[in-house]
Amino acid sequence: MNIIITGATKGIGRAIAEKFAAEGFDLALCARSENDLLATKKELSQKYPDTKILSYPVDLRHKEEVLAFASFVKEHWQDVNILVNNAGVFIPGEIQNEEDGVLEQMIETNLYSAYRLTRAILPLMHGLRKAHIFNMCSIASFFAYPNGGSYSISKFAMLGFSKVLREELKDKEIRVTALMPGATWTNSWAGSNFPEERLMKASDVALAVWGAWQMSPSAVVESIVLRPQLGDL
Ligand SMILES: NC(=O)c1ccc[n+]([C@@H]2O[C@H](COP(=O)([O-])OP(=O)(O)OC[C@H]3O[C@@H](n4cnc5c(N)ncnc54)[C@H](OP(=O)(O)O)[C@@H]3O)[C@@H](O)[C@H]2O)c1
Numbered sequence: 001m002n003i004i005i006t007g008a009t010k011g012i013g014r015a016i017a018e019k020f021a022a023e024g025f026d027l028a029l030c031a032r033s034e035n036d037l038l039a040t041k042k043e044l045s046q047k048y049p050d051t052k053i054l055s056y057p058v059d060l061r062h063k064e065e066v067l068a069f070a071s072f073v074k075e076h077w078q079d080v081n082i083l084v085n086n087a088g089v090f091i092p093g094e095i096q097n098e099e100d101g102v103l104e105q106m107i108e109t110n111l112y113s114a115y116r117l118t119r120a121i122l123p124l125m126h127g128l129r130k131a132h133i134f135n136m137c138s139i140a141s142f143f144a145y146p147n148g149g150s151y152s153i154s155k156f157a158m159l160g161f162s163k164v165l166r167e168e169l170k171d172k173e174i175r176v177t178a179l180m181p182g183a184t185w186t187n188s189w190a191g192s193n194f195p196e197e198r199l200m201k202a203s204d205v206a207l208a209v210w211g212a213w214q215m216s217p218s219a220v221v222e223s224i225v226l227r228p229q230l231g232d233l
Contacts, residue, residue, distance in 0.1 A: 002026040004073060004080055004121065006060060006113065007087030009036035011186030012136070015202035016084055019210050021048040028054040028073050028080075031087070060087050060113035061105070070120035080124040082213060085114035086136040090188050093149035103150035110154040115161060122174075130217050131174045134209055135162040139182045139225065139232065166222055175220040177212050181205050182227040200228050 003020045007013040008029035017027055021044050031037055034057040041053045056072045058065045073080070088110040091102050114135060125131040140152040141159035162178035169176055183189065185199040205226060212221040 001081045002028065002077055002079075003082040003084065004028040004117075005084045005086055006030050006117065009033060009040045011188070012181070012184060012202045012205045013084070013086040014040065015206040016086065016209055017044060018047075019203070019206040020082075021051045021053075023210065024050065025082075026052040026054075026077075028056070028077070030056045030058045030060070030069050032057060032059050060117070061108040063112070063116055066113055066116040067120055070117060073121065074124065077124065079128055080121055081128060081130060082132045082134070083118065083121050083125070084134045084136070084209065085117060086134075087113055088136055088154075090151050091149075092147040092151065094147065095149055095153075098149050103153060106150050106154040107157065110151075111157045111161060114158065118165065125174050126172060128173070132213055133165065133169075133174065133176045134212070135159075135165070135176070135178050137162060137178045137180045137223075139180055139227065141178070141180055145232070162223075166220075173217065175212075175217075177209075177221050178223040179205065179209065180223060180225045182225075182231075183233045184226075194233060198228060198230060198233070200226060 003025045005013050005017050008017045009031040017029055021027060037055040037057055041055045045053060054076055056069050058069045060066055135158055137159045138155040140148050141155040144152050159178055162176055166176040183199045184202055184205055185196050186202055208224050208226060
């Protein structure tokens with residue numbers, strides 16, 4: 001079995017990579033930083049020597065780089081069991097005064113990357129006993145909150161993408177799950193004043209992904225909302 005994870009060197013993507021490596025999956029990972037990819041590959045290979053790991057540096061904002069990553073995967077794998085469209089950026093702000101270009105940057109990174117990669121990888125997911133696409137949405141996908149700005153717009157769109165895909169793939173034996181975590185301790189929160197234990201752990205989100213994957217092919221978890229026990233921040 002194998003899994004593609006975008007944005008797999010840090011935070012939630014990294015935790016999902018670790019969980020699936022521990023469960024015996026082969027991994028195809030991408031992120032922009034080649035150094036971080038090499039470090040991730042080295043660390044996971046040492047911990048899980050039986051896991052085969054492909055890695056590819058790519059800036060998912062650019063269509064040609066997304067397609068190059070998909071071609072790289074196709075050179076190595078005939079089929080793909082799981083695709084996790086995780087990569088994303090969070091730039092806080094307000095529509096009325098955020099910098100010009102912020103919406104474009106987050107739509108390209110958080111939405112277009114997933115749309116383009118999914119279209120390129122889907123042919124490798126047809127006809128398998130079990131195939132699954134996870135789309136990283138957010139609680140920002142279903143309500144607006146202070147300083148959500150264009151991030152929230154991109155995540156509303158990501159949920160729309162996930163819902164459309166779910167309908168299209170219903171009779172194709174490919175499950176689609178929208179992941180909607182609240183505050184999860186990752187780099188994005190490192191500069192904040194909140195104590196780490198107030199937030200969820202990235203490994204909690206990885207466990208939810210694993211749980212959804214494990215169900216029988218006749219069941220799909222369409223969406224997963226996860227929040228810190230004490231609620232939103
Ligand atoms: N943390 C939260 O509270 C939270 C809550 C809800 C949803 N989410 C969502 O969960 C996902 C992961 O968030 P995170 O907090 O784990 O983020 P993170 O710790 O900042 O990690 C982001 C990952 O994505 C990669 N990445 C970013 N931009 C990229 C690009 N243009 N091309 C390729 N790779 C790129 C990063 O590597 P490079 O920098 O090397 O490219 C890194 O591996 C995002 O979609 C985010 O919106 C997070």
